[in-house]
Amino acid sequence: MKRGFYLKLAWSGIRKNRRLYTPYLLTCVGMVMMFYVVSFLSECPVLEEMRGGMTLQSMLSFGSWVIGAFALIFLFYTNSFLIRRRKKEFGLYNILGMGKGNLARILLWESLIVAGIALIAGLFFGILLSKLAELGMVNLVNGDITFSLSLGPDAILRTLLLFAVIFLLLLLNALRQIHLTNPIELIHSENAGERPPKANWFLALAGIVILGAAYFIAVTIEDPVEALVWFFAAVIMVIVSTYLIFVSGSVAICRVLQKNKKYYYKTNHFVSVSSMVYRMKRNGAGLASICILYTMVLVMLSTTVCLYLGTEDSLRTRYPRNFTVEALVSDLDTLRNSDKPEAIIKLSEQAVQDHHQVMKNVLNYRCASSVGYWEQDTLRIGEEEFYNSGNDVSEMWYLNVVPIEDYNRLTQSNEVLKPGEAIAYSTAQDFSRDTIMMENTGPVKIKKATTNFSDFNMSPGMTNPSLYLFVPDYEEFLIPLLQLTDSYGNSRFSLFWHYGFDMDCDDETQIMVDAEIQEKISELPPNDTESYFAIMTESIAANRTEFYINNGGLFFLGLLLGIVFLFAAVLIMYYKQISEGYEDQSRFGIMQKVGMTKKEIRKSINSQVLTVFFLPLIAAGLHLTFAFPMISKLLVLFGLTNTKLLILVTVLCYLVFALFYILVYRITSKAYYSIVSGAKEEN
Template sequence: MKKGFYPKLAFDGIRKNKKMYLPYILTSIGMVMMYYIIIFLQFSQSIRDAVQSSTVTEILGLGSWVIAIFSCIFLFYTNSFLIKRRKKEFGLYNILGMDKHNLGIILFWETLIIAVISLVVGLAAGIAFSKLAELVFLNLLKSDATFDLTVSSQGIGLCAIIFTVINILLFFNSLRQVQFSSAISLVKSEQTGEKPPKGNWIFGILGVLLLGGAYYISLSIKEPLQALTLFFVAVIMVIIGTYLVMISGSVLFCRLLQKNKKYYYKPNHFVSVSSMVYRMKRNGAGLASICILATMVLVMISSTTSLYFGEEDALSIRYPREINIDISTLDTDLEKNGQMDNIISDIKNICKNHDVKGTDAYTYLNGMISGMITDDGKVETDINRIDNFSNIALGDFSSVYSFIFIPVDDYNKIMGTSYTLKDDEAIIYNYRNNSRYKNNVISFNRGQSFKIVKETDEFVIDTNAAISVTPSMALIVNDIDNATKGLTYNATTAQKIENTGINFHRYYCFDTGVSPQHQIELSKDIANYLDGNIEKYRADTSSRMFRSSVESKEQNRLDFFGLYGGLFGLG
């Protein structure tokens, strides 16, 4: 055959069927464009400089894989529709003398032509719109932008690789459908009647039950920890249930309508219901995929929108001051030997070296331990026993709390009050707990009991409680060592209990009134000071445990914008 015969024949085939091929080519161009833009943003130096974190690039990298997988599924679905419509044409070619090898060459050139057009036009569109996407993304990250137009070599290379692989798979899938069909079956492919679809009752009912169960789980969850354990189960149930309902349930529903003679044998219903049965048989899986993908997009957009526009509130709760210091130990030895006062004094000197006067400062000590309120109102703090409770095993964490002991003297200094308490009395403060504690006494299984003399609604919650998924109950007590003695020391032998789960925290938080960059530098200097003296402070404690955390609100604002802005932009 003449040189160029096959390319010309392939091009003519595309041109003559342009009504079918144009939407497919435009879809492919759109996929290439979106993939290039995501890769461009992932490797954008402006975005990396804006957040100074790998969070955004990791999110965009995940997004690129999602788009690649979605592109493969969607292009396979649309390509199978095209090949089905072209089978008659290929059958005529086969009857006129072309063998399957010749048809394979035509398919190869058609795939190559479409792939080249999609890649060239898609990359051109991606390059044209990539800067706009970068500007929008930087705006979401609350960062300044440059207006230099750049081209991502990584984006071009990855687009070429990913979509070349997809088109190769499409070619072999099309070739398979032609190679394993006779010339007669290809010609008569459009005339072949479909067998009446039969819905599977078991799968249809199972799909409805799975969807109902998934929605019940999602609506009945009240506790964050419970959501973590059951959310993934509900998602899997929705995906499987959607496929079963769309593939089997829809056919069963149409069959039930056909059995209803009063409804079915009407001019308006007869043709539509009959055709719907066959359409759902052919397209049920595709419609289910579209439903699931659309739901994922809506969930991601709604959730990331809430996160993005609520990040300032989250920052204020998580970081009550511009600099938040948390010094954690397993005992109160540093408090007793005066070393903690020296640490805070050294921190103040570091602030002076930065010309920073800490304003709105506060400091307090607390002891934190996890526990579960049992049915009789007692608090179980033994972790091994908590794990064995049946309601915990079933995912019910509604009675699990973080209990925080705070000296009344520290509370009075922060809140400007003058409460006095006895050793067996406590004031409680509930954080992230809608119901009030109903008993007048709270008893710990290994500790003492406290009579509740007051429930307050005001306190500065610590940073650990702010990020905890369990509700917190603060107990303001007369003396923290006496209040936690039974939790840290055996009441009979007076020996220290190992691995009690209780941690003591000294919080020192203050505002700086300086620029964001200055604030970040100050927090790094304080962190370096504490890290540099860690062995010294460990030696001054009987537990030999000393940890410190220095967090700057401005640094975490950048991280928040990077995480939530990245997710919002990707959505």
């Protein structure tokens, strides 16, 4: 044959089927571009030199391979639409004398053309956008911005290798399908519809039960750690149940609509419902895929956007003061007689004055801490005892005992307590006990429950409830409790001294004050060999960069993955409409010949589309609503407790994507109508 013959046939096939190939090529280019950009950032020297850059790059490296794995799965999915549409053309070539070896050459050239366009255009736009992505990433994490354009040779090589393998696998899959099909089957493959499936009520009911169980898990879990453990199980249950409900349930709905004579025997409903029944398995699977992808996008964006916008809230939750000192003390004598608290207060005041700053919201109190669990009115003490009790993690409480004089000084109160009395402060809203029993102590009568200690709680980010008891005769109260030991002979209580303060100044000044205080603390004389006063210092300014690195990295990665999944959902919607349009073209052609007008065709199309098309959007909203309690618990692990922000971001994300979904619906429904009505002829 003439040189270049197969290349011309391949190019002609792509050009004549541009309605199918254009979005496919754009998706391939987008996947290549996204993979290169994330791979480039995962080894970018600018990010590597930043504080916390290694963590950020590890996060991005993981994200690049998520995009690569998704590209492999999704391109296989979309390529099946192309092969199904082209089989008739290949069958015709086969009957005209071309062997399957000749068809393989055409497929090879088509694969090379698609791969060439995707790799060249994808890398071109990826390289152009990589600097913009780098600047955006650095800006998100509050880093220093540079303006030098650079290439990532390793990222380019990884991109070429990965997508070369993907396109090779796509070619082999296409050759397999052509090889296993005879010419007659190829010609009639496009018209070979599915058999009308039976309504499988058992699978539909199973899907509803599994989905109900997933929803139950999501709304009943209280402990954030437990929520993290169950999250992936709940996700799998939702995915499985969504497919079962959309495939089996949609068939059942069509059968119910057919039995409803008032609905079914109407011009616009009869054609649409009868058409849907014959392809509902594939239709339901496509709708389920769209629903799951949209749910993934909404969950990722709502959580990562909320985390990023709530970074300052997370910082304040993790660090109640700009500067904090926490000292672990060996015993009551050391806590009582050590001169280190006074020395640390003086050197801190001096460091703040030297930088012309003023202390605000000063904290200074002693505390004995442990964990426990409730048995009616008795609070069992000890971490080892808790785990031996067999209770869930959500039932663990944090107990803190504070002198009443420290409470009065902090809150500017003048509370007086009798022996055996205490004032209680709890982070649990339903705390209402009048008396508390503990081992080695008599009953502790709760004189009143206070609410004005939240600003002084040094552990506000704890996922489990905390109980503060403010007691008179602090040492006398603690002596019997400190005698409680675990199986290793260690006391079940730990003694702490908490100190902290705020400053109204920039981060640079705070970091200098922090460094100076830490240097002076390190110069304090050591403890004697039998006691210890272990000091740990922290500041918001020193850790702000790390928080923005983590939250900004998650937001950036969530944004990129959201765009990728959104592309996938849109393309599934488009190909679903296009493939069904070609399948229904002959049916509507016959209906037009017997008198059906284009107005009636449009009504029938609207009936068909509206019957099922908005189900994924509604189901995604339902999934997101029931997932919200679990998501809010998971965000507590990141220090974010701002539920109002999460609700606002989640609702806004859903509304934006609902508008986007409607826009895509209008575009794809017009493409479907142009095919089935003959309003737009194929070139």
